[in-house]
Amino acid sequence: MNENLIDAVNCVIAAHPGERVEPCGTREILVGANVLPDIPAKVRDLMQGIGGRRPRLLFVVDRTPIMRRGVPAKDYVAALLARESDVEVLVLDDGYPELHASEDVIAQASAAARGVDVIVAMGGGTISDIGKMASVGAGNVPVITVQTAASVDGFTDDVSVILRNGVKRTVPSRWPDIVVADTVLIAEAPARMNRAGFGEINSMFVAPADWLLARDLGFDDGFSWGPVALLHAVGEGIEDWSPGLAEADPESTSALVRALDIRGVATGVAGSTALLSGVEHLVSHMLDMANASAHRSIGLHGAQVGVASVVASLVWDELVARLDALHGEAFVPPVIDREAERAAVLHAFAGLGGSDALAEECWPDYAAKLDRWDAQRTAVAAFVREWPGRRAEFQALVKPARTIARALQAAGVASTFTALEPTTAPELAAWALRNCHMMRNRLTAVDVLHHLGGWDDALVARILHDADALARTMEELV
Ligand SMILES: [Zn+2]
CATH class of the missing domain: 1.20.1090.10 (Dehydroquinate synthase-like - alpha domain)
Structure with a gap:
């Protein structure tokens, strides 16, 4: 069943009136077992203001191949997007085995994002952070994040972790407008990534x-108790589902995605x-x-x-x-x-x-x-x-x-x-x-x-x- 996690977040926040929380700028966190086909509709939702023309879209990825039930998932999403939008694909590669959100990489993504109507960033936490930074760098272009692992909670917050002068820094960026988390895709992520997500919890x-x-x-x-209350909601039942992560159990993976994504929002509304x-x-x-x-x-x-x-x-x-x-x-x-x-x-x-x-x-x-x-x-x-x-x-x-x-x-x-x-x-x-x-x-x-x-x-x-x-x-x- 598909679910918009923002509804759950709003319920907990409403239960704690009087606690200071920042507004959440993400309108939808779509979690479900088959949500990738919904992405073009999400682009349409964001592009209602541009009239009848085809949206210009930047699709930001890194080199890591990602499969979903035997299908290359990034190619699949790129093809879906190309049906209704003019898509430029930006494959970021800084020469390291794993991409860093360095200033050079962010500058490259920001330059590519200038003049587009929407950014779709598909990948792990680093790509998500780069997508949000590129949006800001290009004048606040709307951004959709397609989450491919449950490794961190940064997919759903309004900051980015970047590498500045060789030091990791968390800097303000922006909320993603929409986050899409396909739990079947995420369950196929390397086990070490999703297990790392549980470490983060x-x-x-x-x-x-x-x-x-x-x-x-x-x-x-x-400091405010409202966001802390959101964490209590995340923590409930954790002993029941977390052991299933050892065998990459799909239900446990879904619970992990929900927990991490709500944590991200909690960080954002905590300010x-x-x-x-x-x-x-x-x-x-x-x-x-x-x-x-x-x-x-x-x-x-x-x-x-x-x-x-x-x-x-x-x-x-x-x-x-x-x-x-x-x-x-x-x-x-x-x-x-x-x-x-x-x-x-x-x-x-x-x-x-x-x-x-x-x-x-x-x-x-x-x-x-x-x-x-x-x-x-x-x-x-x-x-x-x-x-x-x-x-x-x-x-x-x-x-x-x-x-x-x-x-x-x-x-x-x-x-x-x-x-x-x-x-x-x-x-x-x-x-x-x-x-x-x-x-x-x-x-x-x-x-x-x-x-x-x-x-x-x-x-x-x-x-x-x-x-x-x-x-x-x-x-x-x-
Ligand atoms: Zn962290």
Whole structure:
């Protein structure tokens, strides 16, 4: 049965009046087992204003062949579109095995999109992000995304993850007007991609706590419970369907598509990716930076996020324990030592890609966060004082690491860094976690542990050791 997920989203939002949510700019998320033939009608819906002429359409894809029941799916969609539109096919290829949403690639797509009536971007998360950026670059051309995997939740939000000066950045782009998710096509995507999508899901069991923390310490005034309620709706029944992903069960794949697509909308209406992007995403972005600068292949984002969610939950355990130990007593946060902080950033990123360019890219964002910390020392002191009364609220937003690890393993998804493909060396994982707070201007539990003192190599090693030990114990149980 075909379904427009936006209806489900509107129901949950309507149930939480008074919570601030941004308007959703996507009119339809069409999910069903045979929805590709509906795409020309969706183009027609968007093109009602252009009179009787044939729409000029840009069809954006990468080189990856995608089959649906033995038929090359991109050729099939291109042929469908060509019946009613003048179609230019843009096959993006930056010479890497997997396309990057780099500035060059986005500029190429934007140039091609100038003067067209609609963009149809068909592929994975990177193509979806490029399609949205090209739309903006070409003057806000309407865009339809045809989702070919359930690997990330970025198909249905209003931001894009791009590579800028070698650093992954999430930047505002725009909502897709329409998203088409054919669950038969998506179930045929490589198993590792859809499993990565399940890894991605797990950020919702840790990141909202980082977002609430950022609000309470005066770093982010955008927090709202409405989008968090959308996540609760996504999380219901997850234990029932996720184990089926291990065998690529079609029902489980459909449930995964729905969950990821609603998460994407939740991010968009939250007005901030912080809802679903805390410590676990920082760790994944750090791994990508290190791998890209060393010309190693980049792992699947969602798979990394899944593993890092186990770790992030343990980071939260650590923060909770530290705050508990302060007993709500008067605590004066130390003044920032900027010299030492700058030296730490240079040390962390020195030599990545053979220069200090990445350190210089990260420093302004981190320095802004340090300024904020200095300005918020009174708020931090108040938070520590009031912690005993706030503890339960935070703990309700963090799932135990053990539960996250168990769900990943039941779904056939990596639960340790070494189990990732390509495998992530323990030293690299330790570097990523140890330095993740220096990557950008968003406060998480790691920043607070760092400023409380004691965020050092030994603590990071202990957290990673505990995460590993937990996953291994679970393996024996499964
Ligand atoms: Zn993500």
